[in-house]
Amino acid sequence: MQHTTQNSITYFSDSSLNGITVPERFTFPFYYEPHPLTQIAAAELQHYLETQTELDHNFGLTADQQGLVIGKMFGVLVVQDNNGKLGYLAAFSGKLAGTNNHPKFVPPVFDMLIENSFFLKEEEILNSINQQIKAIESDEHYSILKSNFEQFTAQSVLEMTAFKKQLKSNKENRKKHREAQQPVLSEQEYTHFEADLIKQSLSDKWELTVLSNRWKQLLEATQSEITLFENSIEALKKERKEKSAALQQQLFEQYAFLNQDGKEKSLQAIFSETVFGKPPAAAGECATPKLLQYAFLNGYKPIAMAEFWWGASPKSEIRKHRQFYPACTGKCKPILSHMLEGVPMDENPLLKNSGEGTTLTIVYEDDSLVVVNKPAELLSVPGIQIQDSVYTRLQAAFGNIEPLIIHRLDMSTSGLLVVAKTKEAHKHIQRQFLKRTVIKRYTALLSKVISGEEGEIKLPLRGDLDNRPSQLVCFEFGKKAHTRWKVIQRNETTTKVHFWPLTGRTHQLRMHAAHELGLNAPIVGDDLYGTASNRLHLHAAYLEFVHPRTKEILCFEAAEAF
Structure with a gap:
């Protein structure tokens, strides 16, 4: 057109x-x-x-x-x-x-890049400071001084250690001489003998002091020369920091919206x-x-x-x-x-309660706990704007009993949740989650046909501070995130998989599905990492843990609705 x-x-x-x-x-x-x-x-x-x-x-x-x-x-x-x-x-x-x-x-x-702008002029000054710092840091005499200081330090330690070892040996020999001579010498002879040993001891201490002072003077003289270079570098860095902060502030004021x-x-x-x-x-x-x-x-x-x-x-x-x-x-x-x-x-x-009108199904209940099948778009716990949640619905259903949330599912994720009724049950099951003995299996529909039948994904995750609640893959600061997966069905344009999250990071399955180093196939309906649809096609389908009171292994399964 x-x-x-x-x-x-x-x-x-x-x-x-x-x-x-x-x-x-x-x-x-x-x-x-x-x-x-x-x-x-x-x-x-x-x-x-x-x-x-x-x-x-x-x-x-x-x-x-x-x-x-x-x-x-x-x-x-x-x-x-x-x-x-x-x-x-x-x-x-x-x-x-x-x-x-x-x-x-x-x-x-x-536009900070306009010719002759204050930004380019200040940037030129900052670049000049950087070049001055680089010139000092690469100065040949400065490098020799730092190298010499390291060598002198190492040599002084070796020489002082060896000399102290010799003095210790001298002291032990003097002690042996005392023990050997005291019984055989007269009192006057032993007094002269002891005075001579004291002179030897004082001579050793004086030589140690001389050696220590010699190294100290050499190291201090070398460090003094190094300090002249370092003071120049620090002064330039301080000037750079002040100019950079002033430039940043000036830029902030220029951006007027x-x-x-x-x-x-x-x-x-x-x-x-x-x-x-x-x-x-x-x-x-x-x-x-x-x-x-x-x-x-x-x-x-x-x-x-x-x-x-x-x-x-x-x-x-x-x-x-x-x-x-x-x-x-x-x-x-x-x-x-x-x-x-x-x-x-x-x-x-x-701000809209998309979970309104949905049904929270109780799968199992006894005096210690309740297992529910959470519908998609219902919060696990109350939010800032929306109170309706698994917690508030169970609170209303229990009457006088306070529901104790052990784990959560994303609002958009459906599936099985266990909630404790007593502090003892909460503590016991929570410990199972922390020890990673609880078995959880999710079913997800991926937005494309993937290769491979099964595997593991290990991509560390951290929060995106500039774009909450999104997550980032970060090998430097991210927390360990480990997922096992297996294909259970291939369709014309999608793939259904099982996920076993071996760690429990925020958006772990969604990130591991979507990231190019993971499966490179966002989950269908993922409005954060893929394309929105009628719902997020992710379901917590299987849950297995030990009952806190009976010690029986409880297994629950709920089929996905997609």
């Missing part, structure tokens, strides 16, 4: 809008299904990215392309201009091909009101804030937004080529809260 582009806005053709209703409310940025208008815009932008030849950027999609592989989040914002005409704006996160300015895309909120009323708020002011206290790295460089800033500057009305990933998957987070994702919470949520103030917006679906 033929669209027209003016400045950074691309207008929709009339034919492309046939049958599409313009939304009355703006997209909720942190959980959404792309509107048809954003799907059209994203498809056109993706076609441009596939066919363009101007960008010297390696997205990791071409095997022989040179340069570091860097995938990117791209965003589209459907807007209405002053004449009521619909079009869309496009943006990318961070820099693209090393620059901020490209004809197809809106400019950044603040508009809302629909024309009210400006700096990055520093926005994040000073959050638990962070200050902006995280690269805040303000994401696609959606850039798009809204350009729209408000030009008097455009925001209609709908969407963001997608373009390029090879990163090694840590789950990002699939062409797939839509919500705006990040850590960097973007505080900024967008200001920018979208007063803009009518879709309801936050996360």
Whole structure:
């Protein structure tokens, strides 16, 4: 279809809008299904990215392309201009091909790479300081001094140890001489003999002092010369830190974000009101804030937004080529809260109790515990906004007995949960979970046909601080996460598997399914790491543990409903 582009806005053709209703409310940025208008815009932008030849950027999609592989989040914002005409704006996160300015895309909120900008000037000063530090650290005389100091230290230890050993031997010999001579010498002779031994002892101590002082003076003189170099390095590092902090603060003040009323708020002011206290790295460089800033500057009305990933998957987070994702919470949520103030917006679906009206089935119950089959979308425990949960429903059912939660399932996951009725049962079963003697088996439907029949996945996980509650694969700081899997059914486009989580990390099965180093096949309906559907197709199907009172092995199985 033929669209027209003016400045950074691309207008929709009339034919492309046939049958599409313009939304009355703006997209909720942190959980959404792309509107048809954003799907059209994203498809056109993706076609441009596939066919363009101007960008010297390696997205990791071409095997022989040179340069570091860097995938990117791209965003589209459907807007209405002053004449009521619909079009869309496009943006990318961070820099693209090393620059901020490209004809197809809106400019950044603040371009720190403009020629002669304060950022480049200050960066040049910082680079100069770095070069000075590097020059001192690689100075030949400095290197010789450090090497000499290490050698002198080692030599002094060896020589002092050997000399002290000799003095100890001398002392023992003197003691033997005393014991041998005292019975045979007269009192006057022994007095002279003892005086001579004392002189030997004093001579040994004096020689030890001389040797110790000689090494001490040599080491102190060498360290003194080294300290001159280190003081210069520390002074430069202090100057670099102060200039870097001042530059960062200046940048924070330059990033001033508009809302629909024309009210400006700096990055520093926005994040000073959050638990962070200050902006995280690269805040303000994401696609959606850039798009809204350009729209408000030009008097455009925001209609709908969407963001997608373009390029090879990163090694840590789950990002699939062409797939839509919500705006990040850590960097973007505080900024967008200001920018979208007063803009009518879709309801936050996360505040809706999707588990309302579902049935919590009791599979087994006695005086010690209860085993339930939790429906998908019901919380295990009350949330901040939603109270309805396994806990509150059992609390109502038990009357005077307090349900004691031992383990949890994600809200979107269905299946078997054991809940204690007594403190003794809670302690006993909890200990089984901690010792990993409880057997848990899940059934999942994966979004593609995978190879292999069974295996194990060991990918350490940690929380994504910039995008909670998402998780990251992190080999440096992540916690051990271990999953065993087995294929039980292959369909035309999906695979049903059994999962045995041998550890219990947050989103472990979802991450191990979706990550390219895992099965590289998100679970069907996974709205965080894959594509949303009617539900997350993950079910806790089997649970086995020892009864805390009878010591009987209890086994429960509940078939999945997919």
